[in-house]
Amino acid sequence: MINALSMPCAVVTAVGVGALIAALRRDGYRVIGPTLRDQAIVVDTIRTLDDLPRGWTDHQEVAGYRLQRRDDAALFGYALGPQGWKRLLHPPVQPLWQMADAAGEPAASPPETERLAFLGVRACELRAIAIQDRVFLGGAARDPHYAARRAGLFVIAVNCGTAGGNCFCVSMASGPRVESGFDLVLTELLDEATPRYLVECGSDNGAKFLATLPKRAAEETDLAAARAISEATRASMRRAMPAGDHAALLRANPTHPRWDEVARRCLTCGNCTAVCPTCFCTAISDQSDITGRNMARERRWDSCFTSEFSFIHGGSVRSSGRSRYRQWLTHKLSTWVDQFGSSGCVGCGRCITWCPVGIDLTEEVRAIAANPTAEESRDDNA
Ligand code: SF4
Numbered sequence: 166m167i168n169a170l171s172m173p174c175a176v177v178t179a180v181g182v183g184a185l186i187a188a189l190r191r192d193g194y195r196v197i198g199p200t201l202r203d204q205a206i207v208v209d210t211i212r213t214l215d216d217l218p219r220g221w222t223d224h225q226e227v228a229g230y231r232l233q234r235r236d237d238a239a240l241f242g243y244a245l246g247p248q249g250w251k252r253l254l255h256p257p258v259q260p261l262w263q264m265a266d267a268a269g270e271p272a273a274s275p276p277e278t279e280r281l282a283f284l285g286v287r288a289c290e291l292r293a294i295a296i297q298d299r300v301f302l303g304g305a306a307r308d309p310h311y312a313a314r315r316a317g318l319f320v321i322a323v324n325c326g327t328a329g330g331n332c333f334c335v336s337m338a339s340g341p342r343v344e345s346g347f348d349l350v351l352t353e354l355l356d357e358a359t360p361r362y363l364v365e366c367g368s369d370n371g372a373k374f375l376a377t378l379p380k381r382a383a384e385e386t387d388l389a390a391a392r393a394i395s396e397a398t399r400a401s402m403r404r405a406m407p408a409g410d411h412a413a414l415l416r417a418n419p420t421h422p423r424w425d426e427v428a429r430r431c432l433t434c435g436n437c438t439a440v441c442p443t444c445f446c447t448a449i450s451d452q453s454d455i456t457g458r459n460m461a462r463e464r465r466w467d468s469c470f471t472s473e474f475s476f477i478h479g480g481s482v483r484s485s486g487r488s489r490y491r492q493w494l495t496h497k498l499s500t501w502v503d504q505f506g507s508s509g510c511v512g513c514g515r516c517i518t519w520c521p522v523g524i525d526l527t528e529e530v531r532a533i534a535a536n537p538t539a540e541e542s543r544d545d546n547a
């Protein structure tokens with residue numbers, strides 16, 4: 166599917182967005198989008214326009230997130246919730262096979278056939294999906310469960326109209342304007358009494374749905390307003406990853422004393438890996454019932470912050486918080502490039518918002534870059 170903005174665009178109202186949700190549902194898609202739950206904006210099943218977080222925004226800071234009321238009726242007037250789309254394409258628990266009789270044959274869990282439509286995907290999140298495509302589909306071992314979910318996916322992206330307090334996508338060249346990877350992209354225009362939405366197509370399937378909506382042709386004023394929103398979002402982004410070759414920097418500094426400093430704060434809770442839209446590590450476990458006749462194997466999200474994650478032949482290779490944080494950050498920004506040809510970070514800032522002690526990876530990189538020849542700390546792997 167899907168690429169550059171080469172097809173006609175149009176303008177719809179919120180009624181048109183509601184009509185799009187209805188049309189996708191009639192066509193058999195399960196629409197997933199932003200909704201309010203547990204004092205956060207999370208992604209879940211959307212049935213009507215009323216499920217969207219109309220008039221709400223999120224305030225994000227280091228180790229902080231809270232909802233706030235807006236003074237308008239924006240449907241997409243927030244930055245990013247704690248959950249990415251990862252949990253839909255690469256769910257926290259994936260059944261692999263079951264065996265209903267100990268003497269029988271294991272039956273592989275079939276891949277999902279439900280077609281998903283994602284509503285509200287941001288530019289950095291599209292980049293994260295492209296990175297996970299590379300991980301799950303780009304190598305010799307394709308993941309059939311991910312492939313099945315991905316194959317039927319319809320993507321409605323949204324250009325960001327506000328930069329979250331921890332966003333740094335501009336410095337990672339992954340936002341704030343959506344460039345590719347969508348069927349439709351919306352820009353929410355709030356310069357009139359009621360919101361309107363510039364809709365641009367990225368695929369024939371997107372054009373098919375756009376054709377069914379109540380709309381008018383886009384005018385130059387709509388296009389100019391959309392460009393201004395992306396520029397304002399870009400200009401208001403306060404955080405940035407320091408410029409430079411992060412891969413080389415981290416490769417050259419495995420014993421930098423900053424690793425000790427960050428380890429004094431890190432709780433090794435794994436929150437950062439859970440919220441990160443590109444982290445993909447898993448563990449496999451087998452379950453059986455009390456009779457021992459019914460068994461199942463499943464794959465669960467894992468985290469490089471647990472001691473079990475690097476347990477091999479009688480012990481954990483990374484037994485300290487220092488070595489685990491270093492492993493996470495070095496993989497994200499350095500060895501990920503060797504493995505998959507890109508950075509593993511898209512600048513969404515979730516790991517900064519949801520780290521309970523406020524560790525900020527941009528500050529960690531900045532500290533190492535500021536003094537890359539600092540006296541080495543103890544050179545252990547533990
Ligand atoms: S960096 Fe923060 S979120 Fe990540 S494991 Fe350490 S304390 Fe938890």
Ligand code: SF4
Pocket residue numbers: 437440441442443444497509510511512513514515516517526
């Ligand atoms: S490392 Fe942090 S900022 Fe980068 S993609 Fe993951 S959660 Fe987002």
